[in-house]
């Protein structure tokens with residue numbers, strides 16, 4: 001595989017918040033490459049640095065030292081982020097919420113219908129299209145949040161604790177949606193989780209502990 005097939009590369013990438021005595025090293029020099037088709041779980045307890053690492057991969061934070069680069073990807077267009085917190089707009093129905101990033105990017109509404117319908121279908125939420133966020137469950141809302149990312153057809157999906165606040169069965173369904181979508185679109189998928197059962201469903205797992213990304217445990 002050539003170098004430009006690599007979507008994102010972290011080389012000794014570190015992220016420190018604050019300075020001096022109160023500085024917190026959220027990520028110690030992390031080395032990581034993500035390629036098309038990868039299915040990676042970053043596993044660790046609360047505060048271990050998982051979100052911080054994901055933010056580096058997304059380009060939302062700049063490394064304090066080391067580098068993060070995207071040789072085979074335009075990070076402003078090719079990355080889809082699924083956040084843990086509820087992020088649906090209450091006044092918009094499910095279809096409008098799913099279309100929102102495309103509309104904000106300037107796509108005419110008529111051209112959003114197909115990708116929105118496809119994305120809702122992929123997560124099994126087509127029947128919710130006309131409902132408002134207050135009319136759906138937390139698990140359904142999280143699947144819609146996944147659909148909203150899928151509608152943008154990202155080549156790299158970064159999901160930060162997408163199942164964190166859901167019961168086990170609902171969380172498994174959200175993960176099903178992410179895995180199915182990644183398989184069908186060929187996207188790479190990175191999921192952070194503290195749940196070993198969720199991590200077990202990804203192909204490769206890497207543990208994080210006190211900001212350190214530990215060696216790979218490849219289960220494929």
Ligand SMILES: Nc1ncnc2c1ncn2[C@@H]1O[C@H](COP(=O)(O)OP(=O)(O)OP(=O)(O)O)[C@@H](O)[C@H]1O
Nearest residue numbers: 017024025026044045046047048049050051052053
């Ligand atoms: N904006 C910030 N300013 C200061 N410290 C921060 C900031 N963001 C994170 N931290 C600190 O960095 C460390 C890693 O936090 P991070 O959120 O990356 O961990 P996490 O593993 O994702 O935790 P959780 O599962 O609870 O979200 C923690 O000590 C946290 O308090």
